[in-house]
Amino acid sequence: MLLKTKPSSNFAPLLKHVIHTYNKVICSxxxxxxxxxxFVVLEEYMGKQSNTSDARNVQQDTQFHVASVRKSYIGFAVAYAVQIGCIKSIDDLAINYLDELDENVWKDTTIRHLLTHTHGLTEKEGVxxxxxxAGENWTYRQVGIDAMTxxxxxxxxxxxxxxxxxxxFTPLDFSESDxxxxxxxKLVDVILVSEQDSSWRTSKSTEGDKMNMYVSARELALWGYLHLNKGKVGGEQLVPNEIIQLATSLQSPAAIDDDSPQNGFLWFVKDLxxxxxxxxxxxxxGSYQILGYTGVTVLVIPEENLVAVRxxxxxxxxxxxxxxxxxxxxGDTVMGCLEKGEN
Known part of the structure; x- marks a missing residue:
C-alpha cells in the first residue's frame, strides 16, 4: 500500500508540536x-533509537513500542470474530464465552463493557x-483486555x-508491525522516567495479547489509512467494511456519564x-483515535480524509x-493546520 509523497508546508505547526513534545518528555x-x-503530506524523523553511544538514527523502518495502541489491533480481531459469527453479539455476557470466570464477580458484564472500558472490574493483589x-462508569483497566484476547x-x-x-499484515506486505x-x-529502546517503574513490563508472547508490540510510523499511518478507507486498498475491499465500521463507531453504553470518554471497539471515538x-x-x-503511554498516537479524521501519527x-x-x-x-494542532490550508 504505497502512497505518493506531496509535502505540505501547512503542517509545519504540527511538526513543531511534535518537536516540542519530543523535548518535553524523556525520550531519545x-x-x-x-x-x-x-498523499503523504508530512514525514519526519528525529533523534536516536536509544541513549547508547552507537545508537541507530530514527528512520523510516524504525519500530516504536506502541503500548496501548496495540488495542486497536485487538479491537479489529474482535470485530472480525463478530463479523464471521464466532461472537454472536457484543451484548453477550463474557461468562458465556469464558466459563472459568467467577460468576459472582463477572455477573452482568458483557463484551460491550469490555470493549468500552465500562466493565467496572479491577485487579488487586492478583485477584x-x-x-x-457494569456499564455505569468508565475506567481504564487491563482486566477487560485480557478477557477480550x-x-x-x-x-x-x-x-x-x-x-x-x-x-x-500479510496481504499488505507489512514487515514493520509485530x-x-x-x-x-530496528526496535527502539523504551526510555523510562524511572527504572523502578512497575507499570513497564516485557513479554515473550507473540500472540498479540501482551504489551510488546512495535510498529514503524509509516505502517501505523497505513493501519489508520486502512480504517479511513473502510478496509479498501487500491480499489479492492481487502477487509469487510463491517469490521471497520464496528471497530470505529460508537459502542459505549448509553447509561455512562456523558462527559466520559467514548469508545468503539477499544478505539476512542468522537461523538457528543x-x-x-x-x-x-x-x-x-466521526473521528477516532488510539494512544499509548509511550506517547504514540494515531488519529483518523474521516471528514478531512486524514490520518496523523506521532x-x-x-x-x-x-x-x-x-x-x-x-x-x-x-489533534487540535492538526485541525489548525487544515484551517491554515484553507486560507
Missing part, C-alpha cells in the same frame, strides 16, 4: 507521519474484583496476532462533546508534562 527519538487525500456495576482465541481458534497477520519476544536492531474525551476539542465528530520512545509522564492535554493539543 520521535517521528511524525501524516496522510491527507491519499479480580468489582469497583462498580482470550474470548477471541477461544471462539476463533486463532490468536490476535494470527488474525491480524492473515487479514492485514509482537516481539526478542529485541532486534465530552469533557473527559482524549480527542481534541476542535477535532470533528511516535516517541518515552514511557510515562515526567513532572510538569500533562499527557492527556498534550494528545488533545496534537
Amino acid at each position: 527519538g520521535a517521528a511524525v507521519f501524516v496522510i491527507q487525500n491519499d 479480580i474484583c468489582r469497583e462498580y456495576a 482470550q474470548i477471541v482465541k477461544r471462539t476463533t481458534g486463532q490468536t490476535i496476532s494470527e488474525i491480524v497477520h492473515e487479514k492485514v 509482537w516481539y519476544a526478542d529485541k532486534h536492531d 462533546p465530552a469533557k473527559k474525551s482524549e480527542i481534541g476539542e476542535k477535532v470533528p465528530k 511516535m516517541f520512545n518515552s514511557f510515562g509522564s515526567p513532572e510538569g508534562y500533562d499527557y492527556l492535554q498534550d494528545v488533545r493539543s496534537f
Whole structure:
C-alpha cells in the first residue's frame, strides 16, 4: 500500500508540536507521519533509537513500542470474530464465552463493557474484583483486555496476532508491525522516567495479547489509512467494511456519564462533546483515535480524509508534562493546520 509523497508546508505547526513534545518528555527519538487525500503530506524523523553511544538514527523502518495502541489491533480481531459469527453479539455476557470466570464477580458484564472500558472490574493483589456495576462508569483497566484476547482465541481458534497477520499484515506486505519476544536492531529502546517503574513490563508472547508490540510510523499511518478507507486498498475491499465500521463507531453504553470518554471497539471515538474525551476539542465528530503511554498516537479524521501519527520512545509522564492535554493539543494542532490550508 504505497502512497505518493506531496509535502505540505501547512503542517509545519504540527511538526513543531511534535518537536516540542519530543523535548518535553524523556525520550531519545520521535517521528511524525501524516496522510491527507491519499498523499503523504508530512514525514519526519528525529533523534536516536536509544541513549547508547552507537545508537541507530530514527528512520523510516524504525519500530516504536506502541503500548496501548496495540488495542486497536485487538479491537479489529474482535470485530472480525463478530463479523464471521464466532461472537454472536457484543451484548453477550463474557461468562458465556469464558466459563472459568467467577460468576459472582463477572455477573452482568458483557463484551460491550469490555470493549468500552465500562466493565467496572479491577485487579488487586492478583485477584479480580468489582469497583462498580457494569456499564455505569468508565475506567481504564487491563482486566477487560485480557478477557477480550482470550474470548477471541477461544471462539476463533486463532490468536490476535494470527488474525491480524492473515487479514492485514500479510496481504499488505507489512514487515514493520509485530509482537516481539526478542529485541532486534530496528526496535527502539523504551526510555523510562524511572527504572523502578512497575507499570513497564516485557513479554515473550507473540500472540498479540501482551504489551510488546512495535510498529514503524509509516505502517501505523497505513493501519489508520486502512480504517479511513473502510478496509479498501487500491480499489479492492481487502477487509469487510463491517469490521471497520464496528471497530470505529460508537459502542459505549448509553447509561455512562456523558462527559466520559467514548469508545468503539477499544478505539476512542468522537461523538457528543465530552469533557473527559482524549480527542481534541476542535477535532470533528466521526473521528477516532488510539494512544499509548509511550506517547504514540494515531488519529483518523474521516471528514478531512486524514490520518496523523506521532511516535516517541518515552514511557510515562515526567513532572510538569500533562499527557492527556498534550494528545488533545496534537489533534487540535492538526485541525489548525487544515484551517491554515484553507486560507
